[in-house]
Amino acid sequence: MADLVIAGGGFAGLWSAMAASRLAAEARLPLDVLLVSTGPDLVIRPRLYEADPARMRVPLDDVLGPLGVRREQAAVTGVNLADQCVELVFADGRSEWEPFRRLVVATGSDVRRPVFEGAELVHDVDTLGGATALDAHLRELSSGEYTAVVAGSGFTGVEVACELVSRLKAVAGGEPVKVCLVELADRLSPRLGSGPREVISAALGSLGVEVLLGTGIRRVTPGAVMLSDGAVIEAHTVVWTAGVAASPLAAKVGGSLDALGRLHVDRHLRVPEAPSVFAAGDVAAAETGDGHVTLPSCQHAIPLGKRAGHNAAAELLGLPVTPFTAEPYATCLDLGPAGALLSTGWERTVVLTGPDAKTLKRTINEQRIYPPTGDREAILAAADPDHTWVPKGS
Numbered sequence: 239m240a241d242l243v244i245a246g247g248g249f250a251g252l253w254s255a256m257a258a259s260r261l262a263a264e265a266r267l268p269l270d271v272l273l274v275s276t277g278p279d280l281v282i283r284p285r286l287y288e289a290d291p292a293r294m295r296v297p298l299d300d301v302l303g304p305l306g307v308r309r310e311q312a313a314v315t316g317v318n319l320a321d322q323c324v325e326l327v328f329a330d331g332r333s334e335w336e337p338f339r340r341l342v343v344a345t346g347s348d349v350r351r352p353v354f355e356g357a358e359l360v361h362d363v364d365t366l367g368g369a370t371a372l373d374a375h376l377r378e379l380s381s382g383e384y385t386a387v388v389a390g391s392g393f394t395g396v397e398v399a400c401e402l403v404s405r406l407k408a409v410a411g412g413e414p415v416k417v418c419l420v421e422l423a424d425r426l427s428p429r430l431g432s433g434p435r436e437v438i439s440a441a442l443g444s445l446g447v448e449v450l451l452g453t454g455i456r457r458v459t460p461g462a463v464m465l466s467d468g469a470v471i472e473a474h475t476v477v478w479t480a481g482v483a484a485s486p487l488a489a490k491v492g493g494s495l496d497a498l499g500r501l502h503v504d505r506h507l508r509v510p511e512a513p514s515v516f517a518a519g520d521v522a523a524a525e526t527g528d529g530h531v532t533l534p535s536c537q538h539a540i541p542l543g544k545r546a547g548h549n550a551a552a553e554l555l556g557l558p559v560t561p562f563t564a565e566p567y568a569t570c571l572d573l574g575p576a577g578a579l580l581s582t583g584w585e586r587t588v589v590l591t592g593p594d595a596k597t598l599k600r601t602i603n604e605q606r607i608y609p610p611t612g613d614r615e616a617i618l619a620a621a622d623p624d625h626t627w628v629p630k631g632s
């Protein structure tokens with residue numbers, strides 16, 4: 239039996255394993271940690287809108303190996319609280335129940351795929367597989383096929399639309415390219431609030447992205463998109479970014495869920511209805527400490543993971559658990575060739591734009607969200623839940 243089972247090898251799960259190992263090392267006590275994830279890599283999801291997404295991953299064993307954390311490649315499909323075990327289903331269909339003393343649920347989120355006619359033709363950038371398929375599709379486009387429609391003008395939709403302008407140009411060999419951003423609401427980026435709207439709108443305008451508000455997609459066929467008002471756009475690429483839902487494993491824990499299907503957790507990130515279970519990342523709805531609730535974001539997933547792993551280990555080692563508090567909220571949005579945007583606070587006041595914001599976004603994407611690898615001491619030092627880790631040189 240593992241002392242601690244962590245379900246999910248994304249940001250929350252990996253940093254959870256790191257923080258649990260750190261506490262055990264500090265206390266000089268043994269702790270058997272098992273991380274179960276469907277793939278062998280940490281997928282750098284925030285970069286999946288970029289070109290060449292196949293490189294956006296870090297082998298989990300480069301971090302877990304030096305810590306002595308065991309890893310299984312399987313899907314966690316069930317939780318039995320009475321017997322304290324989780325069901326693992328392997329790629330070959332085999333299944334087994336793995337006992338635990340504490341469990342961290344960190345299985346992330348998924349984009350809610352559309353259900354209209356032709357939905358199977360629609361791409362997304364939610365997973366490495368989805369982003370890689372889009373990348374391959376773009377590289378195979380032929381003359382006259384360089385129009386794309388992006389559905390949803392939230393964070394991901396804006397980043398995809400801006401980036402697609404240059405990604406299409408890179409394959410179009412000088413032919414004109416066109417990107418349309420379709421938003422169901424009558425305002426651009428409704429969930430981001432009014433703070434960054436003007437900057438986003440100006441960036442989209444400068445890149446020639448056509449914004450269609452109050453419009454949905456009714457149907458997709460190869461080469462055409464029919465909108466809810468009956469208009470037809472001749473487009474060979476459609477990318478869906480609208481809506482996200484917590485991993486279905488959240489609903490198997492028996493705790494109460496929010497509108498995104500996330501588990502409500504207490505200040506120690508425990509699921510109140512299941513005292514041996516903690517939750518972190520996109521699968522958890524935690525209070526930030528400044529009157530808000532965490533968002534499905536990398537920015538929250540890493541510190542949530544650290545605190546959940548720390549607390550789960552603390553209980554097993556007979557040490558005190560400590561409350562989660564989020565750092566002041568900030569967002570950095572990539573606007574493709576139009577630069578980037580940094581906002582601070584929950585009202586998202588824009589504090590930086592243009593090349594300086596772009597440099598910051600690159601540092602975040604290429605350095606800050608990558609865990610240290612290979613070096614046990616560096617990995618343990620980064621996992622301290624009371625300190626934000628900043629990679630050297632970033």
Ligand SMILES: Cc1cc2nc3c(=O)[nH]c(=O)nc-3n(C[C@H](O)[C@H](O)[C@H](O)COP(=O)(O)OP(=O)(O)OC[C@H]3O[C@@H](n4cnc5c(N)ncnc54)[C@H](O)[C@@H]3O)c2cc1C
Nearest residue numbers: 246248249250276283284313314346519520534535536537
């Ligand atoms: C295109 C894009 C851009 C983004 N940009 C930003 C950004 O700029 N800033 C920001 O803060 N956030 C951003 N995000 C959000 C961010 O990527 C997520 O919030 C973050 O990845 C959540 O981390 P997580 O560990 O909770 O989940 P994930 O990273 O989704 O990891 C979950 C892991 O669990 C595994 N898993 C799933 N189900 C199971 C199961 N049943 N059993 C075992 N393993 C399972 C998955 O394979 C995966 O490895 C972006 C996301 C996308 C898609």
